[in-house]
Amino acid sequence: MLHFENDYNKGAHPAILEALVTSNFEGLAGYGSDPYTENVTEQLRELCDCPEAEVTLLTGGTQTNQLVIDTLLAPYEGVIAAETGHIATHEAGAIEFTGHKVLTLPHQDGKLSAKAVASYLAEFYADSNHSHMVYPGMVYISHPTEYGTLYTEDELEALSKICQAYDIPLFLDGARLAYGLAADGAVDIPTLARLTDVFYFGGTKAGLLCGEAVVFTKNNQPKHFVTHVKQHGALLAKGRLLSVQFKALFEDGLYESIGRHALEMAEQLKGILRDKGYRFYLESPTNQQFIIVSNETLEELDQQVAYSFWEKYDDQHTVIRLATSWSTTQADIDALREIL
Amino acid sequence: MLHFENDYNKGAHPAILEALVTSNFEGLAGYGSDPYTENVTEQLRELCDCPEAEVTLLTGGTQTNQLVIDTLLAPYEGVIAAETGHIATHEAGAIEFTGHKVLTLPHQDGKLSAKAVASYLAEFYADSNHSHMVYPGMVYISHPTEYGTLYTEDELEALSKICQAYDIPLFLDGARLAYGLAADGAVDIPTLARLTDVFYFGGTKAGLLCGEAVVFTKNNQPKHFVTHVKQHGALLAKGRLLSVQFKALFEDGLYESIGRHALEMAEQLKGILRDKGYRFYLESPTNQQFIIVSNETLEELDQQVAYSFWEKYDDQHTVIRLATSWSTTQADIDALREIL
Amino acid sequence: MLHFENDYNKGAHPAILEALVTSNFEGLAGYGSDPYTENVTEQLRELCDCPEAEVTLLTGGTQTNQLVIDTLLAPYEGVIAAETGHIATHEAGAIEFTGHKVLTLPHQDGKLSAKAVASYLAEFYADSNHSHMVYPGMVYISHPTEYGTLYTEDELEALSKICQAYDIPLFLDGARLAYGLAADGAVDIPTLARLTDVFYFGGTKAGLLCGEAVVFTKNNQPKHFVTHVKQHGALLAKGRLLSVQFKALFEDGLYESIGRHALEMAEQLKGILRDKGYRFYLESPTNQQFIIVSNETLEELDQQVAYSFWEKYDDQHTVIRLATSWSTTQADIDALREIL
Amino acid sequence: MLHFENDYNKGAHPAILEALVTSNFEGLAGYGSDPYTENVTEQLRELCDCPEAEVTLLTGGTQTNQLVIDTLLAPYEGVIAAETGHIATHEAGAIEFTGHKVLTLPHQDGKLSAKAVASYLAEFYADSNHSHMVYPGMVYISHPTEYGTLYTEDELEALSKICQAYDIPLFLDGARLAYGLAADGAVDIPTLARLTDVFYFGGTKAGLLCGEAVVFTKNNQPKHFVTHVKQHGALLAKGRLLSVQFKALFEDGLYESIGRHALEMAEQLKGILRDKGYRFYLESPTNQQFIIVSNETLEELDQQVAYSFWEKYDDQHTVIRLATSWSTTQADIDALREIL
Incomplete structure (x- = not known):
């Protein structure tokens, strides 16, 4: 397989x-x-060009999203996200579990536009009943998004600006950030650090056994954060499991090389898919590729290739995801070419 | 005024x-x-033709919605509601406060269709990732809706059926139920009791100082409910404040007469609005009427009539609500006719 | 009866x-x-001699305790209380429901001593593991206490001082405050306002149908408090139910006269109990009296006097409470004298 | 060091x-x-002699305690624990975070007696106000306890019986279970499985990088447990990190040999301490030893031996913990003998 x-x-x-x-x-x-x-x-302060960054290492993505959102929001606040955002769809209500509403807005290829956010915020405060509503207290984006797409620097600047105007933090979910940095023209780390208030370097999907490295970039880590982490059940006794792995990840360019490798594999994958006439669901510049496949084709693939069901496209077709990673080999790609 | x-x-x-x-x-x-x-x-068992109904008296609507939803749902479940449902919009996140997501679906004049609910449920269970998602554990409807509209018996039957098929309760928010019973062809109380698993008779909007009477119709009141009520901060020491009022409300036909009176006043109000050429936002058979008014007209009204801002219609127009009630007098209506 | x-x-x-x-x-x-x-x-600012006091009217005591504690504490903080405090015993876990631990300390006749609080706080911060523990973030006292006893001005000064030293608020539950002001030598309202950060005037037990008036005395009412209230399900649509009652309560000396009357009745009650040889569980200067009664005597009383079971004293005896109030009449007292 | x-x-x-x-x-x-x-x-079903056991692998102890307790309790229930129980002291309020009170009872060398539990439960239900109190819904014990002590089979039988009588689960925190099985006369695994409703094999303290294996022994794992896990932020994408480690732990007698080794080291440690005249705080048959040391001695030790501060004993003395484990070597013990 x-x-x-x-x-x-x-x-x-x-x-x-x-x-x-x-x-x-x-x-x-x-x-x-x-x-x-x-x-x-120290490694991340340097990488982010952000000498006052505060770093906390956590175990998984949902845990990280829950902790960051719950500890930065006031109880009466919710978090704005694209309706396709991971926190809105596939985290089993982990955000609501801590008392906060996810305020969803329409997406464009998985992205949230500054314009949509600005309208939402303006209308909220213009509504004379807003004290009976959930205050928008944060903007959540994922980069790459759940569809593998990337924000441009201009898009992030615009989101950052609107967040600043309303004095709410911009939080970037970087579960797959490794694969978002190596793409052509992708925003670099210091820029991400400058334009967001908090973000994380996903380790689980970038070659660690587990681990997400959260960076608060604006001297804004909530007070007694370690106690928050403990209270959420997220503090590891053997913190070394995370720190030893991350130290190695950020040494000798490993993190960057993992990203580059996966994207090279993804370029080959895209080429094969294109050559074989597969239909792309959307254009993704990162390691996740989404294609629309007939249900018959899927049944054939089932025997030889593990893929992810994404969503039903129509009665005859399904959107599936194929992903590369640090562990994808040239042999994997070559074998896939034979099968598709 | x-x-x-x-x-x-x-x-x-x-x-x-x-x-x-x-x-x-x-x-x-x-x-x-x-x-x-x-x-x-006893009064409500008879009124509902439901001898095993369990009744709890609470103080306000949001409190009631929060308690019923939180105590009937499992922690991993959310509640399906129209995107215009009160719990989704104007309860400041009271449902999420107790850990549950509000799963919103599109509305039709404030109503949720059985078809939309059925699709949502079918797709949820067909999605192979659904164990990472919020389980739909209840359907919430308001009757009359936030737009004054009413479900027909057929619509309620269909919602009830789909809920039974998935073994999830149907909860009817009756904050304004008094004004939903007197309309032509409206569903009667025993039918509501038969088709829902829990609903309430709103008192606050039907002439009480405060109070909502919750009816669990299927021998399904959560165990130790009084302790749940206390834990939510909702148990009154002087429970008599609620029971004395409700006893009087359900005596000698007062509840029904309050409903009829308000709808008679609403019919006159609609006539005046129609005669004066006002544009209705939608057709409402109950005590709340929604009209689209130019912003200039609004400024004039401001001096003489208290109305509710509902939503912006466009840059020049606003949707406002005018409501009648048990306390609206013929003199009020006559005076309004002069002003409009 | x-x-x-x-x-x-x-x-x-x-x-x-x-x-x-x-x-x-x-x-x-x-x-x-x-x-x-x-x-x-305005009435309460004057009564408290505290021109910047912020006032919120709520419905019941548990609701008020839950809201004040939940909104003033950080998520990782708990509230220090006497082990006999209402929030620790008879509120069905309403404080824990909002995520906060009640940190109980031994009591003396229902009171918490500044010394006990100071030791607890000093030991907490001296413990090198305290970041794995619940931070003490507030001190809760009731006045009168659950046993009818009162803090002296010196005791409150000492508690206030230790709270200030650790920068945590002192919260006084005044559910029965009316009956704590009329006692000989009792602390007056401006002093209470000066020495606490937040407290409330209980209305439910002082002749209202319902209602508690919360006073934040130090310009410290949490931001967007009305939204917090709504989110907790505690906002009444007809806020007038509370405000009309409280306005009347604080007019023309009614509040003070209610307190005085109940304490005069309590003095007579104590005299009768003493004369008849009843054994007091403790000395209470307010409207609640606790006596130790043999179980046989209780059975006789059952027919003629409604009292409250408090706790088992031993196998043959029970502690019961007798309380006077605004509604106790001389005739009630005279009738009781005949029965006891 | x-x-x-x-x-x-x-x-x-x-x-x-x-x-x-x-x-x-x-x-x-x-x-x-x-x-x-x-x-x-499969391994654990066999080890526990419990063919219907359900197993879930989690990352850490606090996370496990929080999840098990939160998902087994009804919202209005709390968990009974010794006042020294980990959930009551060093989990930063993680249980209260999910809405549940920890109902603490006095301990004996870290243990909870069936008698104390029985009295508590009997008094709770005898109290006519108990519907205003937190229902006791579970009993939590740790084995070994936080003081290294062990329950005898009789003690567990008695606790199990009282739990069954009240139909509430008995939950055993086995964070250090490996070190509780190898002691002389210790209760064996099938007995633990038989007498408890849920317990876990701690991996973090028994030689894993992380991991706790929860066993529901009575076909009583909460429905949709994986969704609960996800909602709590506790589901690892790479579940293999846990399963690969645990499979190895339970293979070829590794788990048992780890326990035996640590206890052999602990026996030597106790001998040294005894020989050198150290004063034991209590008698512990497992890998944790607690001794009372003068503050001067502590300062000397600081340079050469890492130990844990446990609690202040008096102004001149401190209780410290020394622990052995799978990783303690004979050389460590020999070196310690030289230093003490």
Whole structure:
């Protein structure tokens, strides 16, 4: 079986495993107070060109979204997101679980436009009944989006500006950020750090066993954050599991090379799909590709290729996702070419 | 100033006040264990033709919606509602506050169609990722709706059927039910009780100082409900405030006569609006009327008539609400005719 | 049956009912934006000698405790209370429902000592694991306490000082405050306002049908408080129900006279109990009296006097409460003398 | 520096790391639907002699406690625990965060007695005000306790009986269970499974990088449990991280041998402490040892041995914890002997 269903079907990048093995018998303090965690903070401050960034390492994406949103919002506030945003669709109500409404707006290829956000905010405050409504207290975007698309610098500037105008934070879900940096013309990390208030480097989908590195960029990490993390059930006793992995990820250009590799594989994948006449659901410049496939074709693929069901397209067709990652090999691609 | 802004701008119907005065010096047990509460339960079992109905008296509508939804849903479930439903728009996130997502569907004149609900449920269970999504655990409708419209018996039958098919309760918000029963061809109370799993008789908008009477119709009141009520901060020490009022409301046909009176006033109001050439936003058979008014006209009205802003229609026009109630007098109507 | 079981078994003081009747047909804005609410704010600013006090009217005590505590605490904070405090015992977990732990300390006759609070706080911050614990974020006291006892000015000063030292608010639950002001040497209202950060005037137990008037004394009412109230399901559409009653309560010395009357009745009650040889559980200077009664005596009383079970004393004895109130008459007292 | 501060200061047991390395390039389904997870379920059914056991793998202890307690309790229920229980002291209010009160009872060397639980439950239901109180809905014990002590089979039988009598589950926190099985006369796994309704095998403290294996023993895993896990932010995309580790842990007697090794080291540690005249705070048969040390001695130790502060004993003395684990070597013990 060829694995193109997602970017987390293998274990960890060998360099990551190696780091775990090497550090295994060091006696380290728990709960994130080990020197590796400090080291990651320094690495990310530099990478982000943001000397006052505060960094917290967490285990998974939904956990991270829940924690960041719940701790930055006031109780009477909700979070604006595209209706396709992960927090609005596939997190089992983890945001509502902590008391906050997800305020959804229409999307364009998975993206939220500054214009839509601006209208929503203007109309909210113009509505004389707004004290009976959920205050919009944050804007959430994912980059790459759930459809693999990317915001341009101009788009992020515009979102940042509207958030500043209303004094609400802009939060960027970077679960797949590694695969969003290597694309042609993609926004770089210091720019992301400058234009957002908080974002994270996804590790789970970039070759770690688990882990997401949250960066508060504006000296805005909520007070007693470690206690918030504990209260949410998200504090690991062996914080080293996260810090050792992330230290290795951000060393020697591994993070960047993982991104580049996956996108090279994705370019080949796109070429094959194009050559074979597959129909793209939309144009994605990153590691996730969405195609519209007839249900008969799907049944054939089932035997040889693992893919992700995305959504029903019509009665005869389905949208599926094929994804590359740090672990996709040239042999995988070549084998896929034979099958498709 | 003429008061047509809503149906709760006066105090209580004189018969209600009278009941409070008459019973004032009776020594009564607290927290809903007084004989008046028992009496109301008997009245409602008869009115609903539902001998096993369980009745709880609460103070306000949002409180009632929050309690019913939170106690009937499992933690991983959300509630389906029209996007215009009160719980989705004007309750400040009270449902999300208790951990549940409001799953909104498009509306038709404020109503939710069985077809839309059926599609949503079918698609949810067909989606292979649904264990990562919020389970739809209840259907919420308001009757009359936020736009004054009413469900037909066929529409309720269809909603009831789909809910039964998926084994989820149908909850009817009857904040304005008094004004939904007197309309021509309106569904009667025993039918409502038969087709829903839980609903309430709004008192606040039907001439009480406060109060909503919740009826669980299928022997389905959550266990230890009084403790749930207390835990939500909703249990009154002087439960008599609610029970004495409701007993009077359901005596001697007062509830029905309040409904009829308000609808007679509404018919006159509609006639005046029609005669004067006002444009209706939609056709409402109940006590709330929505009209589209130019912003200049609004400025004139401001001095003489209290109305409710509903929503912006376009840059030059606004949708406003005019409402009648138990307290609207013929003199009010006549005075309004002069002004409009 | 004589009613001494509590201070909320009758309806409302006649002057309160009268105010509801008189104002009944005024058309008033909803949700607390009526002029009566403004009036109550002015009354309380004066009564408290606190020109910047912010006032919110709510319906019941548990609701008020839940709202004040939940909105003033950070999510990682809990509230310190005596183990006998109402929030720790008889509110069905309403505080935990909103995510906050009640941190209980031993009591002395229902009171919390500044010394106990100071030790707790000092030990908390001295514990190197405290970031894994619930931060103490507020001190809650009731005055009178659940046992009818009162804090002295010195005791309140000491509690206030320790709260200031740790920058956490002191919250005084005044559900029975009316009966705590009339006692000999009792702390007066301006002093309470000066020494606490937030407190409330209980109305339910002082002759209203319902209602608690919350006073934030230090310009510290949480932002968008009305939205918090709505989100908790606690906002009344007919805010007038609360404001009209409170305006009448704080007019013409009614509030003070209600307190004085109940304490005069309580003094007579204590005299009778003493004369008849009853054993007091503790010395209470307010309207609640706790006595230890043999179970045989209780069975006799059952037929003629309503009292409250408080707790089991031993296998043969029970602690019961007898309470006077605004509604206790000389005839009630005289009849009780005959029975005991 | 010698590491005796806890049992989680090293990485993972080499056999665990090896399993991660070996399986690294297998393409596996996410979210716990991989074959390793199935395998662990089979292993635990056998180990527990409980063919219908349901198993879920989670990441950390607080997360596990929060999830199990929140999903098994009704909203109006709290959990009974010893006042020294981890959920009552060092989880930052994670239980209250999900709306549930921790109902604490006095402990004996960290243990909860069936007698204390029985009294509490009997008094609760005898109290006529109990519908205004938090219902006791579960009993939580840790085994070994926070003080390293163990329940006997008789003690567990008694607790189980009282739980059954009130139809509430008995939940055993086995964060350190590995070290509780190897002690002389310790209760075995099938007995634990028989006497509890849910318990877990702690992995984090038994040589995994992270992981806790929850076992519902009575066909009582809450419906849609994976959705609960997701909603709490606790579902790992790479579920393999947990399942691969646990499969290795329960293979070839590794789990048992880890326990035995740590207890052998602990026996030597106790001997040294005894020989050197240290004063034990209590008698612990497991891997955690608590001693009372003068503050001067502590300052000396600081340079050479990592230990855990437990609590202040008096002004001159402190209770500290020394712990052994899978990673403690004979060389560590020998070196410690030289220092103490």
